[in-house]
Amino acid sequence: MLTKSQARLFFIGGTAFFSLIFVMLTVDTLRQIPERQNTKAMTASVVRGKTIWDDRNCMGCHTILGEGAYYAPELTLVVNRRGPEWIRIFLRDPQAMYPGKRKMIQYDFSEEQITDVIAFLDWIGKIDTNGFPPEPDLKPQVALAKASVAAVSDRPAYFDSVCTACHAVAGQGGTFGPALDGVATRIDPVALDTWLADPQKVKPGTAMPNLELSDELRAELVAWLSTLE
Amino acid sequence: MKFRSQRVAYLFFATSLLLFSLQIVFGFIMGFAHMGYDVLHDVIPFNAARTSHLNLLVFWLLSGFMGAAYYIVPEEADRELHSEKLAVIQWAGLVIVGVTAIIGFQFEWWEGRKFLEIPRPLDYLVVVDVLLFLYVVGRTALGAERFTTTGSVLLVGLTAAALLYLPGMITFESQVMDSYFRWWVVHLWVEGVWELIMGGILSFLLIKLTGVDRELIEKWLYVIVGFTFLSGILGTGHHYYYIGAPEYWLLVGGIFSALEPLAFLGMALYAVTMARRGGMNHPNRIALFWTVGCGIMSFVGAGFLGFAHTLPQVNLWTHGTIITAMHGHMAFWGAYAMLVLAMISYAMPNMTGRKLFSGWAPEWAFWISNVGMIGMTGAFAVAGIAQVYMERKIGMDFLAVQEAVEVHFAGVVLAACLLTVGIGMFIWNFVQYGLPNDEAVGQGG
Ligand code: HEM
Ligand code: HEM
Ligand SMILES: [Fe+2]
Numbered sequence: 001m002l003t004k005s006q007a008r009l010f011f012i013g014g015t016a017f018f019s020l021i022f023v024m025l026t027v028d029t030l031r032q033i034p035e036r037q038n039t040k041a042m043t044a045s046v047v048r049g050k051t052i053w054d055d056r057n058c059m060g061c062h063t064i065l066g067e068g069a070y071y072a073p074e075l076t077l078v079v080n081r082r083g084p085e086w087i088r089i090f091l092r093d094p095q096a097m098y099p100g101k102r103k104m105i106q107y108d109f110s111e112e113q114i115t116d117v118i119a120f121l122d123w124i125g126k127i128d129t130n131g132f133p134p135e136p137d138l139k140p141q142v143a144l145a146k147a148s149v150a151a152v153s154d155r156p157a158y159f160d161s162v163c164t165a166c167h168a169v170a171g172q173g174g175t176f177g178p179a180l181d182g183v184a185t186r187i188d189p190v191a192l193d194t195w196l197a198d199p200q201k202v203k204p205g206t207a208m209p210n211l212e213l214s215d216e217l218r219a220e221l222v223a224w225l226s227t228l229e
Numbered sequence: 230m231k232f233r234s235q236r237v238a239y240l241f242f243a244t245s246l247l248l249f250s251l252q253i254v255f256g257f258i259m260g261f262a263h264m265g266y267d268v269l270h271d272v273i274p275f276n277a278a279r280t281s282h283l284n285l286l287v288f289w290l291l292s293g294f295m296g297a298a299y300y301i302v303p304e305e306a307d308r309e310l311h312s313e314k315l316a317v318i319q320w321a322g323l324v325i326v327g328v329t330a331i332i333g334f335q336f337e338w339w340e341g342r343k344f345l346e347i348p349r350p351l352d353y354l355v356v357v358d359v360l361l362f363l364y365v366v367g368r369t370a371l372g373a374e375r376f377t378t379t380g381s382v383l384l385v386g387l388t389a390a391a392l393l394y395l396p397g398m399i400t401f402e403s404q405v406m407d408s409y410f411r412w413w414v415v416h417l418w419v420e421g422v423w424e425l426i427m428g429g430i431l432s433f434l435l436i437k438l439t440g441v442d443r444e445l446i447e448k449w450l451y452v453i454v455g456f457t458f459l460s461g462i463l464g465t466g467h468h469y470y471y472i473g474a475p476e477y478w479l480l481v482g483g484i485f486s487a488l489e490p491l492a493f494l495g496m497a498l499y500a501v502t503m504a505r506r507g508g509m510n511h512p513n514r515i516a517l518f519w520t521v522g523c524g525i526m527s528f529v530g531a532g533f534l535g536f537a538h539t540l541p542q543v544n545l546w547t548h549g550t551i552i553t554a555m556h557g558h559m560a561f562w563g564a565y566a567m568l569v570l571a572m573i574s575y576a577m578p579n580m581t582g583r584k585l586f587s588g589w590a591p592e593w594a595f596w597i598s599n600v601g602m603i604g605m606t607g608a609f610a611v612a613g614i615a616q617v618y619m620e621r622k623i624g625m626d627f628l629a630v631q632e633a634v635e636v637h638f639a640g641v642v643l644a645a646c647l648l649t650v651g652i653g654m655f656i657w658n659f660v661q662y663g664l665p666n667d668e669a670v671g672q673g674g
Contacts, residue, residue: 002448002452003448004378004444004447004448004451007448007449007451007452007455008378008451010451010452010455011451011452011454011455011458014455014458014459015455015458015459015462018458018459018462018463019458019462021462021463022462022463022465025463025477025478025481026409028475029409029469029474029475029478030406032474032475033403033405033406033409033473033474036405036473036474036475037403037405037473039403042402042403047402050402050403050404053341053404054340054341054342055337055340055341056337056341057276057277057280057337057339057340057341057346058276058341059276059341059342059343060274060275060276060277060279060280060341060343060346061274061275061276061279063549064404065404065405065408065471065472065473066471066472066548066549067343067408067472067549068343068549069275069276069279069343070549070550070551070553070554070616071259071262071263071275071279072275072627073627073628074549074627098628101628102262102265102267102628102631103267103270103274105274105276124404127405127473128473129471129472129473130470130471130476130479131471131545132470132471132545132548133548133621134545134546134621135624136621136622136623136624137622138618138622138623138624139622139623139624174626175626175629
């Protein structure tokens with residue numbers, strides 16, 4: 001039968017042995033991390049972005065690399081998902097993007113700070129995470145639809161990066177605003193232009209934010225929207 | 230109690246229960262926010278509520294462990310505490326640091342690193358305070374003619390917990406490195422050295438409450454904590470799957486963390502077997518309830534529910550979802566919250582000389598709070614499974630999914646009300662015991 005001193009030996013020996021292996025694996029991990037995390041791409045801006053991330057405790061609502069809180073979206077691939085322009089507009093005034101929804105804090109960041117946060121999130125998105133977050137695997141139909149839309153449309157890049165967060169075209173995109181299929185039959189180009197210039201002026205209290213589009217960009221968007229019949 | 234100085238434990242237990250109540254308040258704020266009523270957003274945004282909830286949890290558990298140590302160490306060393314005055318100073322320091330931290334969180338004075346949000350200057354104060362604590366209990370043990378295995382395991386656990394706090398105080402520019410060493414604190418605490426503390430306290434309680442031979446209890450204590458480290462150290466790998474660490478952690482972390490439930494199964498069998506062997510005839514039945522309950526619920530929350538998402542092929546989908554919160558609640562409850570409540574239930578009658586353990590209230594406190602926690606865990610589980618399927622498997626938008634699971638948070642909040650009633654009754658019982666009493670000194674328990 002096992003004696004007490006044998007039991008103690010099992011405890012001390014096991015602990016020492018596995019601690020040693022753990023330290024050895026850590027040494028190897030530290031050797032591999034610079035390449036896996038792409039240390040070369042860690043610019044000063046990225047590091048400042050991490051400081052903002054820590055100081056504001058964004059992890060108290062969001063997860064990043066799957067760690068943090070479960071109240072707000074996973075941000076590991078957010079730059080990939082939303083694009084830097086959309087994130088910039090969002091961070092200027094988070095509540096304008098999703099009025100009436102779960103609230104993010106209005107931080108009043110400067111443009112430079114927003115640049116740093118985006119640089120940080122962009123760097124995070126390029127870390128080799130062994131495949132996290134995974135592609136949704138029960139969504140083959142939707143993926144098919146996605147491919148065909150991308151193939152036929154020649155829409156403005158800005159529409160893809162910003163407007164699709166709220167609007168769908170051909171079944172793809174957000175559902176927060178109305179789908180824009182056939183919008184040209186409902187709204188003429190002049191009205192579209194006034195709408196995009198300042199939605200609040202046309203319809204006070206509307207949930208569509210003023211995106212402060214430049215004149216050229218607005219013209220490009222109106223021209224394309226007018227083809228959606 | 231045997232020695233007069235054991236009474237300092239009372240201060241720590243009272244602090245524990247006070248901070249626990251506050252933790253629950255912040256829990257409700259988050260529960261309501263998840264239901265769509267984030268009415269306090271402008272005053273206490275979610276991240277402030279969450280940080281307070283977690284740090285209060287850690288603080289009240291540590292306060293409970295310290296109280297337990299101040300109670301147990303004199304008894305195991307068979308002498309008075311080295312200095313009761315230093316112990317009181319150490320208690321005051323703990324309270325000051327804790328309160329400052331919680332107030333600071335409301336003003337964004339924090340580091341955004343889950344579980345380690347305490348700002349650096351306060352970290353140093355924590356270190357000083359813990360050193361003082363270790364000094365007092367350490368001197369007591371070293372000055373003893375002989376010191377038991379139970380006491381040593383407890384002290385080694387507490388010392389190792391203090392040492393492992395240090396890797397959390399290194400500043401890194403890289404999120405990956407930050408995360409890597411954050412787990413040296415968080416994981417190696419709850420699935421490593423805290424289990425030594427748990428083993429030590431359980432062993433003490435079982436010796437006192439069951440009357441089973443000390444040698445036998447302490448032998449199995451070694452075996453159980455042996456299993457803890459055998460699996461738990463390399464089990465840290467289950468947090469390294471997807472944060473940028475090498476791929477071999479999927480294998481190492483998967484295998485060893487899958488063995489971790491054995492240590493908790495050990496704790497459960499340990500408590501149940503010893504209690505049965507002893508015949509369950511100690512008058513303080515309720516302390517035995519909490520002790521055995523702690524063994525069993527730690528296996529359910531940490532062992533079983535931990536295993537449920539620890540294999541890499543499962544964790545790929547559940548990582549960072551409400552599934553984690555489900556496991557986190559039951560694991561902390563079963564292993565550590567119930568442990569502290571067991572210790573309080575055992576120590577109070579001995580410290581005050583009043584035997585208020587036999588009424589209906591303490592027993593109902595036990596059952597109601599446990600049913601409440603099981604209900605919360607169930608509601609988190611349903612919300613978590615729904616989230617994994619809708620968001621991770623089908624690719625639905627995050628906010629749309631959150632709206633779909635709002636209703637389950639109504640379940641969380643309802644069950645949390647039960648838990649709160651149970652804890653309220655426990656605290657009421659605690660208050661009725663009153664303060665430690667000199668007439669109780671020198672009596673066994
Ligand atoms: C008393 C012991 C335990 C406690 C208090 C505990 C608590 C927790 C907490 C609070 C988290 C969330 C951590 C974070 O994201 O910052 C967590 C994560 C985790 N735990 Fe435990 N745990 C315990 C034991 C176990 C055991 C024995 C296993 C495995 C069998 C396990 C498996 C996991 C896994 C896989 C995660 C990561 C979840 C994710 O990927 O999001 N835990 N645990
Ligand atoms: C009684 C009322 C309680 C309520 C309503 C509550 C609710 C919550 C909520 C909503 C979260 C945040 C999940 C998220 O990030 O979205 C949370 C986190 C957490 N709570 Fe509680 N809680 C309560 C009590 C407790 C108790 C008694 C414990 C410990 C024994 C506990 C331990 C934790 C832990 C460890 C986390 C972090 C989980 C993780 O990150 O995975 N809570 N709680
Ligand atoms: Fe862990």
